[in-house]
Amino acid sequence: MSLTRRQIGAAGVLAAATVAAGAGTATAAFAAGGGRHPGRTLFIAGDSTAAQKYADAAPETGWGMALPFFLGRGLTVANHAVNGRSSKSFLDEGRLDAILRVIAPGDLLLIQFGHNDSKSTDPTRYTEPWSTYQECLRHYVDGARAAGARPVCATSVERRRFDEAGRAVPTHGEYPAAMRELAAEQRVPLLDTQALSLELWDKLGAEPAKAYFNWTPEKQDNTHFNPLGAIEVARMAAGELLRTRVLAPRELRRLDDEIPASWITWPTAPAS
Known part of the structure; x- marks a missing residue:
């Protein structure tokens, strides 16, 4: 059953408010404020x-769930990322519109797509890196800027894949390069989480890297994260927000601290 725009917006609000106590977000103020926290909001549009x-998917964990652990109290995450979406399908379903209705001047829109854009057998999701993918990304950039918010691009986090020599190999084709080009052309800050995650998996090695993914002998999920993996990818994103000067040092915290996996919680899924 497809969601109305009101339902889509409500889902994003719930995702933003549902974080562990260690994140330090003001969920009561969020509800009282009609869907906005005091201070600035970082919106995530992604996959x-x-x-x-939610509880039925645990221990699978999106890195957006862990990002609040690294942000100061004046910043709140509104996680609108949705399973299975590409830059195109997210647009076509009205999900960017739902964000743009509530995003405000000074807010941030973090854009991460690429995992599902390459699904050439699915016309509802497929984009070509150097044409339709970049065209879709421009909608996010232009929409954020028109609202007075700041767009931020993030290359897709790498999957766990290794060659016969035991080296981590990239899996996203030309999409990261296409996003880098678009970000440079549009003068949008770029968080290169693809390069950083590839470097980390390579440093860890094939077997140790499994500890960061929702990997079991039965499932063998080399794409999605468990709490440890989500926390480390969120740390990468936060570090990139600092490196690119999107955020100042005072707006970040715990970048070098160990974050307990117990801070991750999985709420009950909202009724559809």
């Missing part, structure tokens, strides 16, 4: 690697 997960 399943970033999305809020």
Whole structure:
């Protein structure tokens, strides 16, 4: 059953408010304020690697669930990322519109797509890296800027894939390069989480890297994260927000601290 725009917006609000106590977000103020926290909001538009997960999916964890642990109290995450979406399908379903209705001047729109854009057998999701993918990304950039918010691009986090020599290999084709080009052309800050995650998996090695993914011998999920993986990818994103000067040092915290996996919680899924 398709969601109305009102339902889509409500789902994003619930995802933003549902974080562990250690994140330090003001959920009561969020509800009282009609869907906005005091201070600035960082909206996430993305796919399943970033999305809020619910109790029926635990221990699968989107990195957007862990990002609040690294942000100061004046910043709140509104996680609108949804499983299975590409830059195109997210647009076509009105999900960007739902964000643009509530985003405000000074807010941030973090854009991470690419995992599902490459599904060439699915016309509802497929985009071509150097044409339709970049065209879709421009809608996010232009929409954020028109609302007075700041767009931020993030390359897709790498899957766990290794070659016969035991080296981590990229899996996203030309999409990261296409996003890098678009970000440079549009003068949008770029969080290169694809390069950083590839470097981390390579450093860890094939077997140790499993500890960061929702991997079991039965499931063998090399794409989605468990709490440990989500926390480390969120740390990468937060570090990139600092490196690119999107956020100031005072707006971040715990970048070098160990974050307990117990801070991750999985709420009951909202009624459809």
